Amino acid sequence: MFNLILFGPPGSGKGTQSDKLVEKYGLLHLSTGNLLREEIQQETPLGLEAKSFMDRGQLVPDEVVIGMVDSYFDRNHDAIGFLFDGFPRTVAQAEALDKLLELKKTGIAAVLALDVSEDELITRLLNRGKTSGRSDDTNEEVIRRRFAVYNDETSPVAEHYKKSDKFHAVKGEGTVDEIFESICEGVDKIQSRINAN
Ligand code: B4P
Numbered sequence: 001m002f003n004l005i006l007f008g009p010p011g012s013g014k015g016t017q018s019d020k021l022v023e024k025y026g027l028l029h030l031s032t033g034n035l036l037r038e039e040i041q042q043e044t045p046l047g048l049e050a051k052s053f054m055d056r057g058q059l060v061p062d063e064v065v066i067g068m069v070d071s072y073f074d075r076n077h078d079a080i081g082f083l084f085d086g087f088p089r090t091v092a093q094a095e096a097l098d099k100l101l102e103l104k105k106t107g108i109a110a111v112l113a114l115d116v117s118e119d120e121l122i123t124r125l126l127n128r129g130k131t132s133g134r135s136d137d138t139n140e141e142v143i144r145r146r147f148a149v150y151n152d153e154t155s156p157v158a159e160h161y162k163k164s165d166k167f168h169a170v171k172g173e174g175t176v177d178e179i180f181e182s183i184c185e186g187v188d189k190i191q192s193r194i195n196a197n
Pocket residue numbers: 008009010011012013014015016017032033034036053054057058059060061065085086087088089093124125127128136146172173174175176179
């Protein structure tokens with residue numbers, strides 16, 4: 001299996017780049033944000049619980065997200081690899097993912113981290129809010145809370161992967177195609193290194 005994590009703050013383009021990456025590399029897209037929004041749309045008990053956290057710009061509790069990822073993984077055990085988008089977002093989620101992948105006798109090939117300034121992130125999210133109908137994108141106060149949560153709870157995940165040399169920063173500003181090109185350069189290098197071993 002070839003598994004990648006696309007990492008970065010809210011609005012850094014994880015969803016945008018994931019759509020292109022899964023198409024190019026044939027990986028299965030596992031976006032916890034999308035899975036949670038589907039649960040909300042279907043008004044499931046999990047969705048109703050998640051909505052109250054997401055509307056406030058907070059993270060959905062780890063046990064809810066980890067359970068959801070576990071079952072997605074089980075339903076798709078024949079995938080050639082996964083692109084994890086927006087997961088893991090806490091160190092506890094990263095540790096749970098390590099265990100899950102170990103059980104499947106696989107691991108993470110690389111973490112690609114999109115680097116974008118906070119001003120640009122706010123502009124992007126408020127813009128998306130105009131058309132997406134996402135309540136977490138329309139209010140600047142909620143957006144700022146999402147950044148604070150990212151700094152406190154999600155950025156330590158980077159340290160978790162830096163320990164094993166899997167962390168690669170990518171410039172996340174420029175056109176969508178320019179950013180995609182530099183991500184692909186990184187992925188291709190990682191794949192050829194793996195194939196040479
Ligand atoms: P997510 O759905 O993961 O998404 P995101 O962080 O808001 O945005 P993303 O980085 O994917 O940005 P996008 O490409 O869309 O999270 C939403 C919420 O779900 C979280 O706040 C949390 O509450 C909950 N959640 C999800 N996963 C969780 C987990 N593991 N644990 C706990 N809670 C969890 O891009 C944003 C905008 O920028 C778009 O409009 C796009 O068109 C634009 N854009 C993209 N690239 C651009 C570029 N190069 N130039 C200009 N604009 C660009």
